[in-house]
Amino acid sequence: MQYDFWNSNKTWALATEKHVPHPEALPGIRTSSVGGSKDFLLQTDLEQPLTEKSILELGLKLENRKVTSDFNAEQQQGDQWVTYKNINNKLQYNELIGSGYAQFSNKGKKFSYMLGLRSELTEISIEDRLGDYQNKKKYIRIFPTLNLSYQFNEVTTTQFSYSKRINRPSLWMLYPFNELTDLNAQFIGNPALNPSYADVLELGLLKHWGDLTFNPSIYYQNNSDIIQMYTYRNTDVFYTIPVNIEREIRHGLELSLLYNPLKWLQLNAELNGYGFEQKGFYLGQDFNFKGNALTGRFSTQAKISTMMNLQLRYNYTGATTNAQSHTWSVHYLDFGLSRNVLKDKMTITLDGTNVLNTRKTKTLTTGDNYIYNQLSNPNASRYRLTVVYRFNLKDSQSIRQAKSGNRN
Numbered sequence: 001m002q003y004d005f006w007n008s009n010k011t012w013a014l015a016t017e018k019h020v021p022h023p024e025a026l027p028g029i030r031t032s033s034v035g036g037s038k039d040f041l042l043q044t045d046l047e048q049p050l051t052e053k054s055i056l057e058l059g060l061k062l063e064n065r066k067v068t069s070d071f072n073a074e075q076q077q078g079d080q081w082v083t084y085k086n087i088n089n090k091l092q093y094n095e096l097i098g099s100g101y102a103q104f105s106n107k108g109k110k111f112s113y114m115l116g117l118r119s120e121l122t123e124i125s126i127e128d129r130l131g132d133y134q135n136k137k138k139y140i141r142i143f144p145t146l147n148l149s150y151q152f153n154e155v156t157t158t159q160f161s162y163s164k165r166i167n168r169p170s171l172w173m174l175y176p177f178n179e180l181t182d183l184n185a186q187f188i189g190n191p192a193l194n195p196s197y198a199d200v201l202e203l204g205l206l207k208h209w210g211d212l213t214f215n216p217s218i219y220y221q222n223n224s225d226i227i228q229m230y231t232y233r234n235t236d237v238f239y240t241i242p243v244n245i246e247r248e249i250r251h252g253l254e255l256s257l258l259y260n261p262l263k264w265l266q267l268n269a270e271l272n273g274y275g276f277e278q279k280g281f282y283l284g285q286d287f288n289f290k291g292n293a294l295t296g297r298f299s300t301q302a303k304i305s306t307m308m309n310l311q312l313r314y315n316y317t318g319a320t321t322n323a324q325s326h327t328w329s330v331h332y333l334d335f336g337l338s339r340n341v342l343k344d345k346m347t348i349t350l351d352g353t354n355v356l357n358t359r360k361t362k363t364l365t366t367g368d369n370y371i372y373n374q375l376s377n378p379n380a381s382r383y384r385l386t387v388v389y390r391f392n393l394k395d396s397q398s399i400r401q402a403k404s405g406n407r408n
Contacts, residue, residue, distance in 0.1 A: 245280025
C-alpha cells in the first residue's frame with residue numbers, strides 16, 4: 001500500500017515590450033497557479049510454483065489519483081487587474097484504475113515461454129469546479145503478452161515477444177492551462193485527450209563473448225490514437241495543444257552492447273533507429289507523414305574504490321520531423337557518485353541531471369502563412385544529495401522509494 005501527495009503554489013509577473021515596428025510597453029500580466037495531487041496505490045501479487053519448471057503468477061492493483069489545479073491570469077488596466085483572455089480555470093481531475101493479471105511461465109532445457117493477460121478498468125472524471133466543463137470516461141481494456149525464448153547453446157539465445165501496451169497522457173497535457181510566460185506563444189492542455197495503444201512484435205538475439213554481451217533486435221509497432229502536438233495561429237498568438245490522431249506504424253532496429261574490459265569498469269551502449277508513418281487529420285490539419293528517428297544512450301560505471309562508485313550517462317535524441325514541425329537533436333549528460341562510510345552503514349549519493357545544461361529543444365513549425373521558431377529550456381541542471389543509514393538492513397535489502405503509481 002502506498003500513498004503520496006504533492007502541492008504546488010506559483011505566481012508569475014510578466015513584463016513584455018514590443019520593439020518593431022516601434023517600441024511599445026505592453027500591459028503587465030500576472031498569474032497564479034495552485035495545484036495538488038493525492039495518489040493512492042494498493043497492490044498484491046502471488047507467485048506460485050506449479051512444478052520445477054513452471055510458475056503461475058497472479059496480481060491485483062488499485063490506483064486512485066485526485067488532482068486539483070486553479071490557474072488564473074490577469075492583465076493590468078490602470079490601477080485595476082482584470083482576467084486576461086478568460087483564463088480563469090479551476091480543474092478537478094479524478095482517475096481510478098483497477099487491474100488484474102495472470103501469468104504462466106515454463107522454462108525448459110532450451111525452450112521457455114510465458115503467457116500473460118492483464119485487464120484494466122479505468123474511470124476518469126474531469127470537470128471545472130465552476131461548472132463550465134465536464135467530461136467522464138469509463139472503459140475496459142485487455143492486454144495480452146507472449147514471450148518465447150530458445151537457447152541454442154550457452155552463449156546464444158533468441159527471443160520473440162508480443163505485447164499490447166498503453167501510454168497514458170501526462171498530467172501537464174491534460175491541464176487546460178499550465179503557465180503563461182509568453183504573450184506570443186501559449187501551450188494549452190487538452191482534458192479530452194485519450195491514451196494511445198500499441199501492438200508490439202519484437203525478435204531479438206542475445207550473444208555472449210567473454211566480457212562482451214551483444215543484444216540486437218528488430219521490432220514492429222502499431223500505435224493507435226497517438227498523441228501529437230498541434231500548433232495553430234490566432235491573430236498574433238501561436239497556440240500548441242496535444243491531440244489524438246489516428247495511427248502511427250513503427251519498424252526499427254535496437255542494438256545493445258555491454259562490455260566489461262576490467263573488473264572495476266562497465267561500458268554500455270544502446271541505439272534505437274526506426275522509421276515511422278503517421279496518419280490522421282485534426283481540424284483540417286493533415287498529419288500524414290513518413291520519417292525516421294534515432295535515439296541513443298551511452299553509460300559507464302566505474303568502481304573507484306571498495307567504497308566509492310561513479311556512473312556517467314550520455315543521452316541523445318536525433319533530429320525528428322513530422323507534418324508540422326522539425327525538431328533539432330537534443331543531448332545531455334547525467335552523473336552519479338556514491339560512497340559508503342561508517343563501515344558501510346551509511347551511503348551518501350550525489351547525482352546530477354543535465355549537468356551541462358544542454359537539454360534544450362529547438363523547433364521550427366511551418367503553417368499556411370507563418371514560420372514559427374521556438375527554443376525551450378524547461379529543465380536546467382539539477383542536483384540531488386541522498387543519505388541512507390542502515391540500522392539492521394542486510395546488504396541485499398534496500399529502502400523502497402515511492403514512485404508515481406499510475407503513469408503509463
